[in-house]
Amino acid sequence: MRTDTSTANHRHPHDDAPRTAAAFERLAALPDGPGREALRQDLVRAWLPMSERIAGRFRNRGEALEDLRQVAALGLVKAVDRYDPTRGAAFESYAVPTITGEIKRHFRDHMWTLHVPRRVQDLRGRVRAATQELAANGGAQRPSTADLAAHTGLTEDEVRAGLEAIGSFSALSLDAELPGGDDGYSLSDSLGSADPALDTVVDRESVKPGLRCLPERERKILYMRFFRDMTQRRIAEDLGISQMHVSRLITRCCGRLRDQALGDQAVPEQPAPRANNATRPGRTRRDLQPKRTQTTLSSRQETDAA
Template sequence: MQAASGPGGRSGKDESPSPQGFRRLRELPPGRERERLRSELVRAWLPMAHRIASRFRDRGEAMDDLRQVAAMGLVKAVDRYDPQRSEAFETYAVPTVTGELKRHFRDCTWDVHVPRRIQDLRNRVRATRRDLIQTEGGPQSPTHAQIAAAAGLSEEDVRLGMEALGSYSALSLDAEPAGVAGGMPLAERLGACDSAMDTAVDREAVKPGLRKLAERERLILYLRFFGDMSQRCIAERLGLSQMHVSRLLHQSCERLRHDALHEAA
């Protein structure tokens, strides 16, 4: 493939421009002329970046997004390339652009965050498992031990890699379970928070304080909060004034709250 003439000149057969354009870029001070030359170098090498992006086209990402990521890698390569260390820009740019694309897949395309080590294990396990299945006479469902032996990993690492195979993309809560026709969606099988759990904790917290109260105060609390009786009804039943019942309720609750907080501390 013959590329168009770029900054610094290109040969008809070699896509690599001479280092003159990059040397000039390093020599120019910040300003409009340097930015213009930098843009020309990036545009001249953009087809190479797009070709590298096309190698990743079958991994579920839109081609436009991959080209954008590759272009970002190319810009980094142009900014960092030192022509005094290497005559061929391409030998520096290709790994830089490829690395940028791999970082994009590692950091931006997983629905579930997975540590880089686990991602690497996933890739090794997936490739080894595929090779074992495709091998003539090989197992159709390789065991963890077989994958570990072929990949040079421990069975624990293989297990982690296998678990990560399902972490790349998330399953919708409205989706039916795999392999179950007409099954109940996951969203309908999820439990809900039980508010009674907090009530159970509170009841256990006040038990020691309740034992310390006088019998009359315990009865008033029981009638109010378990019998759902009004203060007036409690007063009539016990032969007390409603104001007296209100005062006893307030004092009892404050004492229980103080004892519960003291025990928690």
């Protein structure tokens, strides 16, 4: 019978590292079946204390310890299934990074309130570790961006991105009370709202080109009506025209400005067609008839003379 490669004199890094080298060799040799599944479960139970110890390293980071233990147990199962004893490495040296990576993946994929790219998350980890190292070596509690860049080998822009990501792991509720503020003063109370006057600014800027194209009288009427708040009757009295005429001019000008502001092509007003002889005031078709007759007779006389 094959003996376990782990002897009594072998020192394990931790007390929760059982001697399972022989069991893993048997697991690799067994075919799929009840016997292999039972041995697999025994190995997982034997190494559960180690996975729980690794999960304890990540406590107080916003996730319940019991949930972290479950994630670590999942990483342990993956390590047991993927471990190859023929490579010569101890199971613990393979399982520890596998379990740790599973926990970090859980934080990356499920714990971030905001979606942060993987590269920025890596920058966050490097900047965070560098901050702790500089503080432990007697440096400032909050080292400068230049110090962090020199310590990590990153550029200052990358350091800034990592610092911003440190505060993006979790979002602050709008109902949370601000530190140092009055009782009941929440973050939502400090947030501004959309200024309704911004729409007015956009509208005014949109109609400026159209206003410049209006005749002077129309511009004056719009100014008196909308900027001086004068009534149509008062405008009519000042300009010496009827109130109905003022109303029609205002309606027409506002319609043109509205169409232009909405993107329609402004159609210039066509001048009124010049009245021809037939429609000129004071003259009728009967008045023109003798002239046509005289012209016709003159033409006939010239033809007869020829």
